[in-house]
Amino acid sequence: MSDSGTSLHQAPSSAAVSPLGYPEELLAPGATYSTVSEEIASIPLWRIRSHWWWMGLAASFFLLCVLFIAVGWLFYRGVGIWGVNIPVGWGFAIVNFVWWIGIGHAGTFISAILLLLAQHWRNSINRLAEAMTIFAVVCAGMFPLLHLGRPWVFYFLFPYPDTMGLWPQFRSPLVWDAFAVSTYFTVSLLYWYLGLVPDFASLRDRAKPLALRRLYAVLALGWRGSALHWDRHQIAYALLAGLATPLVLSVHSVVSLDFAVSILPGWHSTIFPPYFVAGAIYSGFAMVLTLLLPLRSIFKLQNLITLRHLNNMACVMFVSGLLVAYGYFMEVLMGLLSDDSFEHAKTLSRLWGHDAAIYWPVLLCNVFIPQLLWSRRARTSVWMLLALSIVINLGMWLERLMIVVSSLNRDFLPSSWGSYWPTAFDWATLVGSFGLFMTLFMLFVRLAPVIAIADVRELIEQQTKSKQ
Amino acid sequence: MTGDLYALMAEFSTPEELTAAVKAAAGNGYSKIDAYSPLPIAGLAGAMGHRRSILPLAFLLGGLVGGGGGYFMEYYAMAIYYPLNVAGRPLHSWPSFIPVTFELTVLISALTGFVFLLIALGLPKPHHPVFNSPEFERASSDRFFLSVESIDPRFSLEETRGFLLRLNPIQILEVPR
Numbered sequence: 001m002s003d004s005g006t007s008l009h010q011a012p013s014s015a016a017v018s019p020l021g022y023p024e025e026l027l028a029p030g031a032t033y034s035t036v037s038e039e040i041a042s043i044p045l046w047r048i049r050s051h052w053w054w055m056g057l058a059a060s061f062f063l064l065c066v067l068f069i070a071v072g073w074l075f076y077r078g079v080g081i082w083g084v085n086i087p088v089g090w091g092f093a094i095v096n097f098v099w100w101i102g103i104g105h106a107g108t109f110i111s112a113i114l115l116l117l118a119q120h121w122r123n124s125i126n127r128l129a130e131a132m133t134i135f136a137v138v139c140a141g142m143f144p145l146l147h148l149g150r151p152w153v154f155y156f157l158f159p160y161p162d163t164m165g166l167w168p169q170f171r172s173p174l175v176w177d178a179f180a181v182s183t184y185f186t187v188s189l190l191y192w193y194l195g196l197v198p199d200f201a202s203l204r205d206r207a208k209p210l211a212l213r214r215l216y217a218v219l220a221l222g223w224r225g226s227a228l229h230w231d232r233h234q235i236a237y238a239l240l241a242g243l244a245t246p247l248v249l250s251v252h253s254v255v256s257l258d259f260a261v262s263i264l265p266g267w268h269s270t271i272f273p274p275y276f277v278a279g280a281i282y283s284g285f286a287m288v289l290t291l292l293l294p295l296r297s298i299f300k301l302q303n304l305i306t307l308r309h310l311n312n313m314a315c316v317m318f319v320s321g322l323l324v325a326y327g328y329f330m331e332v333l334m335g336l337l338s339d340d341s342f343e344h345a346k347t348l349s350r351l352w353g354h355d356a357a358i359y360w361p362v363l364l365c366n367v368f369i370p371q372l373l374w375s376r377r378a379r380t381s382v383w384m385l386l387a388l389s390i391v392i393n394l395g396m397w398l399e400r401l402m403i404v405v406s407s408l409n410r411d412f413l414p415s416s417w418g419s420y421w422p423t424a425f426d427w428a429t430l431v432g433s434f435g436l437f438m439t440l441f442m443l444f445v446r447l448a449p450v451i452a453i454a455d456v457r458e459l460i461e462q463q464t465k466s467k468q
Numbered sequence: 469m470t471g472d473l474y475a476l477m478a479e480f481s482t483p484e485e486l487t488a489a490v491k492a493a494a495g496n497g498y499s500k501i502d503a504y505s506p507l508p509i510a511g512l513a514g515a516m517g518h519r520r521s522i523l524p525l526a527f528l529l530g531g532l533v534g535g536g537g538g539y540f541m542e543y544y545a546m547a548i549y550y551p552l553n554v555a556g557r558p559l560h561s562w563p564s565f566i567p568v569t570f571e572l573t574v575l576i577s578a579l580t581g582f583v584f585l586l587i588a589l590g591l592p593k594p595h596h597p598v599f600n601s602p603e604f605e606r607a608s609s610d611r612f613f614l615s616v617e618s619i620d621p622r623f624s625l626e627e628t629r630g631f632l633l634r635l636n637p638i639q640i641l642e643v644p645r
Contacts, residue, residue, distance in 0.1 A: 033506060033610035159541060167545035171554065176567040183571040187578045194582070198608070202506070205605040221592035224599075225607050227490070227503040229589055231513035232521050236585040239527045243574050254567055457507040461483060 031303060031463075036456045040449045041206050043299050052298045053446060060438035067432025070425050071146060079149060081425045088408040088420035093147035095400045096430055098255055099283065100140035100437075101181065102276070102396065105248055106284020107133025108188060109316075111195075112244035115237075120462065121312050123455035124304050127199075128295070129288050130192040131448075135440040136287070137185045139433045144177070146429070173257040180254040184247050191240045194233070197223050198454040252280040259403065265342040266350075266407035269334065275327030278320050282366070283396035285317035289389035291441065293382055295450065304451055307380045314379035318370060321392070325367045342412065355406040362402050365395025474597035474645040475615040476628050477604070478637035483509045486612035489635045490515050493616060496631060500620035504598065504613040526584035527577050534576025539569045601643045615643065 074081055084091040107129035114122035145154045157178040159168055168175045201223035204216035223229060256276035259267040289310075296305045335347025350359040369391050378384045405420045444450070480486045486503055490512060493501045503512055546552070547559040586592070598604050598615065607613050614635075616628050632640050 037506075037609040159545065165550070167550050169552075170542040170546055170568055171557075171561055171564040173567075176571075179568045179571040183575040186575060190578055190582050194585075198506075202608040205608045217594055218592075221586070222594045222596060223591070223608075224596055225504045225506060227505070227509070227512040227516055228518055230505065230508040231518065232523055232585055232588050234508050235521050235523050236581055239524060239581055240578055243527075243578050246570075247574060250567075250570060257567075454507050461507060 031456075031460055033457050033460060036304065036460065037202055037206070037453055039301070039304065040451045040453050040456070041203055043445065043450060044203060044447055045207055045212070049298055053442065057439065057442045060435055060442050063431055063435025064439045065435070066428050067435050070428035070432050073425065074146060074429070075151065079147065081423060082429075083420055083422045083426055085418070085420075087411040087416050087418045088405055090147075090404050090408060091420055092401075092422050092426040092430055093143045095397065095404050096433060097140050097143035097147075098276075098400045098404075099397045100136045100143070100433065101184075101255060102252060102280035102400075103284045103287045104133040104136040104140065104184070104188070105252060105277070105280035106288050107131070107136070108184075108244050108248045109281050109284065110288070111191065112241040113248060115241045116245060119312075120459055121309055123459050124306075124309055124451055125288065125292065125313070126455065127192075127195065127448075127452040128292060128450050130188065130195070131441065131444045131450075132284075132288060132291060133188050134185070134192060135437050135444070136284075137181065137188065138440065139437050141181050141185060142433065142436070143429075144181075173254065173261045176254045177258055180251045184251045187240070187244055187247060191237075191244055194237055194240060195452055195455075196448060197221055198225065198233070199449045199452060201225065202453050203449065248281075249277055252276040259407075264407045265340065265346040265410075266335075266403070268343075269331065271327055271330050271334070275324065275331075278323035278327060279396060279399065282317060282320040282324050283393060285313055285320065286389040286392035286396070289313060289317070289385050290393060293386045293389075295445070297382070299450070301451065304456060310382070310385060311376070311379045314373055314385055317389075317392070318373040318379075321366060321370050321373075328363065328367065346407065346410065349410065350402070350406060354410070355402065358398060358402045358406065362395055362399045365391050366399060369395075472645050473618045473625070474600070474643045475617040476623075476625070476632060477598075477601065477613050477615045477641040477643050478632040478635055479603065479606075479639050479641065480612040480614070480635075480637055481610070483507070483612060485635075485637075486614060487512060487515065489614045489632075489637075492635060493614060493631070497622050498616050498620050498628075500617035500623070502615050502617070504604070504607040504615070506608050506610060506612075521588065523581065523584060523588060527581040530580025531573045531577035533580075535569050535573035537576070538572030539565055542568055597643060597645050600645070601641050603639075603641055604643075611638075613641075 082091055082093070084093075110122050110129040111126040111133075115126070145151050148154060156166075157168055157175060168178075197220055200216050200220035204213055204220045207213045207216055253273035253276065256272040260269055260272040262268060292305065292313075293310075296302060332347055332351065335343050338344055338347075349355045370388060372378045372384070372388065378388070409419055410417055478489060480489060483505060486505060487509060490501065490503050494515060494517060499517070501516060503509075503516065505512070542565040543560060546561070546565075551559050553559075598607075598613075603611075604613065614632070614637075616623060616632070620628075622628075629640060
């Protein structure tokens with residue numbers, strides 16, 4: 001998938017097609033420094049196609065209001081309004097937490113790991129993916145706090161000099177989680193902002209209304225694009241990418257330890273950290289596609305996000321999906337080979353017992369249907385990718401529901417067996433978190449460049465050089 | 469003569485022209501020069517005589533302080549200040565201290581590096597003489613600028629203008645202070 005070799009650019013015609021059937025060039029022909037600046041900056045500056053944006057914002061804001069109502073009532077009445085009860089004490093809140101934080105991982109994967117691997121095609125999609133990461137982590141971080149019985153004392157999780165003389169229990173995965181998620185959020189935000197500074201300067205220099213100029217001038221921090229600026233910026237950007245890279249692997253590993261450190265059948269498993277990380281990247285790439293495909297059509301960004309980008313993303317998504325499938329396979333294999341009768345019973349229950357009704361839909365969405373991605377036609381078809389990405393998002397959410405609920409509902413003593421049924425407030429909080437995510441995303445689309453302008457200019461320079 | 473002039477600026481349309489111009493200016497003995505571009509150009513800072521950045525050191529030190537401090541905090545809290553016997557496990561149970569140590573390493577390293585970057589660049593700095601020239605707006609879009617500042621000991625309006633003209637720029641700008 002590397003485009004660094006010159007062999008890709010040998011054909012004189014810029015509309016050349018590679019043997020695999022997608023365009024060889026990363027960008028459509030005819031792109032210059034000024035056309036990309038214009039094309040990308042026009043979304044926040046000239047507010048093109050704003051009726052679509054207003055419709056999206058209205059729908060998102062409506063869902064956000066649903067969240068406010070659900071959370072307001074939760075703060076008033078307590079977690080009893082949710083369907084959680086013994087034995088299933090972890091319900092939608094934890095499912096949504098794991099799902100949202102997993103989605104964030106693709107953004108960091110695209111922006112940091114692909115940067116270090118010199119995958120230049122990332123330059124058209126990294127900004128959007130990073131924004132998705134930050135908003136997904138905002139949604140994720142909300143759920144453990146809501147899940148606390150007394151959310152207003154959430155700061156007990158952090159070490160601070162309190163009058164009670166207490167410290168958090170550093171041996172607990174829940175404390176690790178608080179550190180992992182807050183570090184992830186902070187580092188992602190710094191990395192995103194650092195990349196945005198030169199682009200804010202581009203917007204500052206192109207904006208016409210004074211208020212907008214001022215806003216972007218403040219955000220751009222006085223960026224002049226001098227040689228020293230760029231040199232130090234590139235160093236800091238690469239180092240932050242290096243720091244964000246282990247976070248991709250560590251955050252969901254720590255999340256998985258919330259489960260794996262316990263001794264419950266179905267949770268107590270050494271494959272959990274890599275299996276969670278693969279699942280995170282899988283669902284994250286699905287979410288990037290779900291967001292990117294409509295945006296690309298509405299704002300006519302086909303010149304910058306070409307079929308080649310879509311094909312590459314589909315490939316990464318598919319490979320991580322196969323890793324997830326391997327995780328499912330090993331889980332079943334280990335469960336069936338295990339001498340632990342509880343583990344054994346849990347595996348059988350998922351295969352054709354009490355939990356089969358959720359297990360098989362998970363396999364259908366995450367393993368069987370995505371096999372369509374073997375076909376190049378599916379990987380370069382916008383509608384097919386959109387449909388598949390939604391199916392995978394749904395499947396990954398169901399997977400987390402399966403992991404959380406199906407290990408809890410069968411306690412060690414049959415007398416304490418139970419079930420879990422979400423209430424209207426569980427659903428409202430889930431739907432409301434979409435409102436929060438989409439509202440933030442809509443504001444981002446209108447206020448910041450959705451594609452990293454400076455990074456795309458580098459792509460143009462490379463293309464011009466390789467043609468010479 | 470040059471009291472209210474900040475610099476003379478030559479405008480180019482490609483990164484290669486700018487790099488060549490910077491090398492020519494440095495070779496000609498100008499020291500107060502700067503280059504402005506809409507995208508990073510490899511080797512340009514070095515050609516202008518900027519030293520290698522110590523920014524990586526700031527990241528490293530931040531990481532060491534974060535990691536060391538984080539581990540010490542956990543050790544102090546769990547083994548000294550509030551020793552709690554959990555099923556006979558050792559108080560200094562180092563494997564379970566690793567995740568928080570790692571996270572704090574990354575967090576403090578990133579924060580330190582970011583702050584040091586801002587210090588190294590002298591940002592935020594909303595006002596700068598280069599913004600006085602309306603044509604400079606294109607430095608964030610598609611134009612490349614070389615500036616020779618009037619405080620340069622070798623600066624003289626006529627000679628410097630002649631030198632810049634020989635570099636074949638699109639135009640030459642007089643940037644007021």
